[in-house]
Amino acid sequence: MPEHIKMEIPSQDVSRIIGNGHSGRKVYGTAIRLVLASAIAGSVPLFTAHAQTTVTPVPGFPAPTTHSQQAYSPFDTFTSRWTRADARQIKARSNPNVAVGANSMPTSVTMPDIPANFPQTNPDVWLWDTWTLIDAHANQFSYNGWEVIFSLTADPNAGYTFDDRHVHARISYFYRRAGIPASARPRNGGWIYGGHLFPDGASVKVFGSTTLTNNAEWSGSTRLLKTDGNEVVVFYTALGFNRTADGTNITPPVAIISKANGTIHADLNHVWFTGFNNHTGLLQPDGTYYQTGQQNEFYSFRDPFTFEDPQHPGQTFMVFEGNTAGERGAKDCTAADLGYQAGDPYAEDLDTVLNSGATYQKANIGLAVSTDSSLTRWRFLPPLISANCVNDQTERPQIYIKDGKYYLFTISHRTTFAAGMDGPDGVYGFVGNGLRSDFEPLNWGSGLALGNPTDLNTAAGSDFDPDPQQNPRAFQAYSHYVMPNGLVESFIDTVEGRRGGALAPTVKIQISDATTQIDLSYGQNGLGGYGNIPANRYDLDFQGFVLDLLQSRTSSNANISLASFVQQQ
Numbered sequence: 028m029p030e031h032i033k034m035e036i037p038s039q040d041v042s043r044i045i046g047n048g049h050s051g052r053k054v055y056g057t058a059i060r061l062v063l064a065s066a067i068a069g070s071v072p073l074f075t076a077h078a079q080t081t082v083t084p085v086p087g088f089p090a091p092t093t094h095s096q097q098a099y100s101p102f103d104t105f106t107s108r109w110t111r112a113d114a115r116q117i118k119a120r121s122n123p124n125v126a127v128g129a130n131s132m133p134t135s136v137t138m139p140d141i142p143a144n145f146p147q148t149n150p151d152v153w154l155w156d157t158w159t160l161i162d163a164h165a166n167q168f169s170y171n172g173w174e175v176i177f178s179l180t181a182d183p184n185a186g187y188t189f190d191d192r193h194v195h196a197r198i199s200y201f202y203r204r205a206g207i208p209a210s211a212r213p214r215n216g217g218w219i220y221g222g223h224l225f226p227d228g229a230s231v232k233v234f235g236s237t238t239l240t241n242n243a244e245w246s247g248s249t250r251l252l253k254t255d256g257n258e259v260v261v262f263y264t265a266l267g268f269n270r271t272a273d274g275t276n277i278t279p280p281v282a283i284i285s286k287a288n289g290t291i292h293a294d295l296n297h298v299w300f301t302g303f304n305n306h307t308g309l310l311q312p313d314g315t316y317y318q319t320g321q322q323n324e325f326y327s328f329r330d331p332f333t334f335e336d337p338q339h340p341g342q343t344f345m346v347f348e349g350n351t352a353g354e355r356g357a358k359d360c361t362a363a364d365l366g367y368q369a370g371d372p373y374a375e376d377l378d379t380v381l382n383s384g385a386t387y388q389k390a391n392i393g394l395a396v397s398t399d400s401s402l403t404r405w406r407f408l409p410p411l412i413s414a415n416c417v418n419d420q421t422e423r424p425q426i427y428i429k430d431g432k433y434y435l436f437t438i439s440h441r442t443t444f445a446a447g448m449d450g451p452d453g454v455y456g457f458v459g460n461g462l463r464s465d466f467e468p469l470n471w472g473s474g475l476a477l478g479n480p481t482d483l484n485t486a487a488g489s490d491f492d493p494d495p496q497q498n499p500r501a502f503q504a505y506s507h508y509v510m511p512n513g514l515v516e517s518f519i520d521t522v523e524g525r526r527g528g529a530l531a532p533t534v535k536i537q538i539s540d541a542t543t544q545i546d547l548s549y550g551q552n553g554l555g556g557y558g559n560i561p562a563n564r565y566d567l568d569f570q571g572f573v574l575d576l577l578q579s580r581t582s583s584n585a586n587i588s589l590a591s592f593v594q595q596q
């Protein structure tokens with residue numbers, strides 16, 4: 028059983044569990060159902076196990092905020108906070124005495140150096156945000172013996188720059204034979220480019236009759252609707268750009284969380300998709316919980332990730348990137364957003380923070396619940412986490428369940444931290460006892476799970492760009508996605524000035540309670556294969572496929588032994 032779906036219940040909690048079961052034909056682990064009717068309304072904790080890890084403050088820095096990890100009903104109004112006191116633990120734990128330009132971050136949360144001679148995944152496309160074919164519990168499925176991934180892609184030969192690729196992004200898919208050890212793959216991971224996922228002109232239909240000069244497809248997730256079937260649904264962000272009335276300027280983008288249904292097909296030689304002709308807009312921000320484009324032209328609203336919560340069987344939830352609703356820059360961060368403990372000598376003064384410019388950075392991680400079986404209608408719920416006056420972007424959020432704990436991972440940038448805050452580009456994580464919890468930021472209460480190697484001992488503000496000469500890997504990788512067994516994939520952005528657009532080496536983190544630690548015994552000094560993104564569940568036809576493959580001898584991979592396939596199951 029993959030560790031990320033294994034649900035183990037500490038003995039002291041067992042008496043509180045009044046139902047459990049298995050979902051479907053395959054056993055996904057002990058699905059826990061907590062039914063406490065009184066907890067449905069109001070901010071009532073569901074249970075109180077696992078109090079916060081004790082963190083000893085670093086001299087010269089504040090203590091992190093106390094977060095109990097308590098679970099609340101997903102329908103509750105409680106929103107956890109990633110506070111300034113929490114985020115300041117990143118600098119507190121970085122070494123201020125190393126020379127400028129050297130890596131000052133703790134090794135346990137630092138991605139090892141990616142070599143500058145990295146291979147391109149495919150010379151004909153830039154690829155960045157990447158996700159896998161998953162079921163409702165984030166298991167990664169192979170299909171008819173193929174592993175399949177989805178990436179944002181752009182054309183390197185179209186005349187625009189690498190940094191302009193976002194407004195040209197299309198979702199594409201790649202595939203490769205399942206079950207081959209990383210050591211037997213080509214250096215670039217061996218992913219075969221399948222082309223754009225959606226037919227040309229299909230995703231723009233989400234915008235109806237609106238006149239658009241440009242549209243793009245931004246991140247999301249792809250669900251195999253039934254693990255023994257071939258229907259898939261893609262949740263993604265449709266992005267549209269309009270010209271202003273005088274026809275000259277492009278107005279801020281309009282983002283609509285959308286979906287499209289299609290069908291996956293495969294034979295011995297390739298994988299392809301049909302469908303995806305009908306695209307349905309699902310959600311636009313409400314201005315109450317989630318900031319709208321009218322409230323802030325630089326709003327974030329994107330990156331849907333859907334899942335079923337074992338504690339609430341039959342319900343499908345979605346986490347996504349949002350911003351706290353309200354007018355841009357409103358000076359309304361509170362003492363709770365700062366999160367200092369009473370009398371902390373290193374606490375900041377609220378008025379000083381409110382006047383520092385930090386109020387322009389107010390990310391949140393949103394939650395919605397589907398209200399119909401076709402996953403077409405959705406209702407907003409209050410955000411799971413806010414980062415008011417801390418950071419402006421909590422991107423590509425995902426829920427990851429391990430050992431009964433709920434981990435909320437999200438990616439963020441150094442440049443989107445608020446004034447007075449600093450941290451690397453990378454993946455940040457929070458742990459609680461349920462989908463909605465008083466989430467404790469991982470690793471010394473900081474939230475940093477895995478960041479790019481960089482120095483944090485130079486003066487930094489929200490507009491600080493580390494010097495590429497001194498910090499050649501500060502932007503080496505981004506868009507990390509945590510996979511089963513703690514494997515983390517990402518894409519290469521810039522290494523020693525060389526731009527990427529390629530899959531990064533996969534790394535592995537050990538996740539335990541409120542701590543993560545990079546596994547330096549994985550791969551070579553912690554770096555696994557480029558784009559090593561394995562399935563952890565093999566489809567029902569897998570065995571038949573292997574036998575066909577071995578017997579047919581038509582494939583270039585026909586020399587793969589059955590043992591090497593079976594070993595991976």
Ligand SMILES: OC[C@H]1O[C@@](CO)(OC[C@@]2(O[C@H]3O[C@H](CO)[C@@H](O)[C@H](O)[C@H]3O)O[C@H](CO)[C@@H](O)[C@@H]2O)[C@@H](O)[C@@H]1O
Pocket residue numbers: 155156179190193196245246247264329330348420422423440505506520
């Ligand atoms: O392409 C849009 C999708 O990418 C995401 C996450 O990677 O948003 C990234 C973002 O751009 C920043 O990240 C880039 C690395 O991918 C970096 O090269 C760039 O300098 C950054 O601005 O894209 C938008 C538009 O630029 C920006 O607001 C984000 O931070 C994901 O959230 C999108 O779906």
